Amino acid sequence: MSVKTGERKHQILQTLAEMLEQPRAARITTAALAAKMQLSEAALYRHFASKAQMFEGLFEFIESTIFTLVNQIVSTEPDGVEQARKIAVMLVTFAERNKGMTRVLSGDALVTEDERLQGRVTQITDRIEAVFKQALRHAVMNGALNPAVEVTPLAAALTHIVLGSWLRFAQSGWQVSPTLHIHAQLKLLLDQRH
Template identity: 60%
Template sequence: MASSKSGERKTQILQMLAEMLEHPKGERITTAALAARLQVSEAALYRHFASKAQMFEGLIEFIENSVFGLFNVISESEASGLIQARKAILMLLTFAERNKGMTRVLIGDALVSEDERLQGRMNQFLDRIEASLRQCLRNALAANELPATDDIHARASLILHFVLGRWHRYAKSGWKRSPSEHLDVQIQIMLS
């Protein structure tokens, strides 16, 4: 029973941290501020997480599990590599739109004054996204959906940078500029 409550409390802490990250111009997120928002002591936070970096690792783990779980669903449900790529782009942008606080982690904003290993982990995450996009494009190449001369490495990099740019603009606009604005036309350009 205690581990169930402990798991619930950990989830509450991570949800509040993500909620606090939705305010990019708000106060710096400290464990004291987080504890105050949760109406618990800082010591209560440290019963669940050894450090603030560990809390951010919890958010990153949630992001990784969510995104790569969805990549797997897309690759298993779609035979067409181009449709896989299209759905992957839409999924990445929709994830950011639905998880504003996580978007600040995705773009590194929330990690600026935190342990540098967190940014390293996010860099690895982005490398994995690019590798997943390359796989979609390899599938498209194998099915003759793209010309045999297509440079899938360059195309996957372009797509990743497009997504990163959309995430940045969304966060920097104070969540006003939707990452999926004009998306159909732009995906058509990237995948044609």
């Protein structure tokens, strides 16, 4: 029984993500990935030109998922402060539920890979920070946040909390939950109403 190309690509990405979930996993080779899937390396390369292209597939999944959720939050939550809070919680919850993706987002899984992949992490980080800025500007305009608050550094601090939570989770071998102190951290940063 043959597997359709789209299904096989999805299986390859899912297996790669599962392999990345192993705490302190060594560099994942295409040989190890092929062996885990009981395929030949040639079969992997029929679906992806390179391992970097496999990681690109993971990035596409990550971006599609988190920014779809961001758009849902923004469209249903009128308060900019609450938008920022909910987005931060969603991002750390996503990491908690997707350990392999967390290793990609934190850059941990990319250390020995094609350096252009690190650029994708930077793009996602920049988009996240831009989303926080937009929510905070909205909060200032609507009087939900003190007008004296500097939006750009606050958006950067929110982004750093998310990135730090992802990194700590990956480095701890999944022992330190990224959601552990998120509500208290967000309260410290966002409860600046007036």
